[in-house]
Amino acid sequence: MNELSPSQDVSAFRFRITVAYDGTAYAGWQVQPATMTVQQRIEEALKSLTGETVKVHGSGRTDQGVHAAGQVAHFDLLSDWIPGNLTKGLNALLPQDIRVFQARRVKPDFHARRSAIKKEYRYFIWNAPVMDPIRRFYATSVYKPLNVKAMKAAARVLVGRHDFAAFTANPNRVVESTVRDVxxxxxxxxxxxxIIRASSEGFLYKMVRSLAGLLLRVGEGAVTLDEVSEILASKIRTARVPTAPPEGLFLWRVWY
Amino acid sequence: MNELSPSQDVSAFRFRITVAYDGTAYAGWQVQPATMTVQQRIEEALKSLTGETVKVHGSGRTDQGVHAAGQVAHFDLLSDWIPGNLTKGLNALLPQDIRVFQARRVKPDFHARRSAIKKEYRYFIWNAPVMDPIRRFYATSVYKPLNVKAMKAAARVLVGRHDFAAFTANPNRVVESTVRDVxxxxxxxxxxxxIIRASSEGFLYKMVRSLAGLLLRVGEGAVTLDEVSEILASKIRTARVPTAPPEGLFLWRVWY
Structure with missing residues (x-):
């Protein structure tokens, strides 16, 4: 039996939204039982606005406490909407820590995750003896001076097409390949x-925070450039690669 | 009778601290009954740290919701402290939205308010159709495009030595003079x-938010350059000068 997915239903209209959020108050992007997530807030706002029960598909998950400057998501509506009205209506209903920047009507084959060709994340570190209080939820605080020159050199080792198995925490998932082109x-x-900026065709689970975690260790002088090469070549995740804290991470932009 | 103030007590040590705070959660700087203020938090932390009941004197008040990048305050202790230990101890006891950047031992005639020779405030406006969620407590949101060229021209009218009576909300206070040198x-x-930057020998109560409020009206095209001159010359506060919202305002730096 060849069931029609909502995207193939000719009576549905597919929309793409660009969303910024402060992830501080949320258990991440993806709907989870017994916690509040960004996806759930948007689905609730869409339900209130359109009367339809809508499933929102993000370009990818963001973890608890991680932010987004340009998350992209798609969803289908049975009724048509002028995109600008969707933006206004959603922003009127959403809390102030989630904002819809743009809504567009897209072709039914557009898929926020599968159609993405490139993603950029940025990781912010406040490197000073005392944390700036207004950045406390939006940057990772590192008191001791970091060696940025060493971090740049390590970044050059990690860029390119590699097996990033040593840079993913992958407890319950089966991934076909851990090779990624950074x-x-x-x-x-x-x-x-x-500011650490990372762009790729796609990142593995916790990969950006693992890259940032290793670069932080290099900046502290705890890991040498040779060890970075070794760790990458080992393809095994060990405690030598810490996962950097979530508050410094922003999903910055997704390209299609 | 000529009572000794604590500052004249030779057994007291005077300290100067530089403080940054996120004003979102506070009813301003100055201690007030039945609300929480930044000054009160610092006095509580000093009491816990030193065992002494200390009165903290700021360079000036900041209103509810206003932030500081470099507020300065002084206080006297009966016991001596290495300034760096005072910084560490206070930061260990203070909440994350208040941070002490620096502590210094100063002469007993140093006074955070009276010794100040110059102050800088900055006012941040997010001028875009949709607010950046991570700036929602740290900038004023203005949806419609502001005419920055007109705002610059109005700022040039307001700079200099003038009677700023039209730019202060002064309900319960008697001020000797409303002349200030901007x-x-x-x-x-x-x-x-x-970003609006304002520096002066000293500002009147709500003066920076009033200057920002008028500049916003100019940027919106609601007030002309001639009207700015008229308002300044009138020396009367009217509804033509709104007080801009507190969240955009930062006490940036104080000079001694």
Missing amino acids: YSLSVRRTGNLI | YSLSVRRTGNLI
């Missing part, structure tokens, strides 16, 4: 702020 | 962010 990985200091 | 007042756009 298009860019850069480290830049601006005053007390250090 | 050393600089600038408006700059960086992407969606517009």
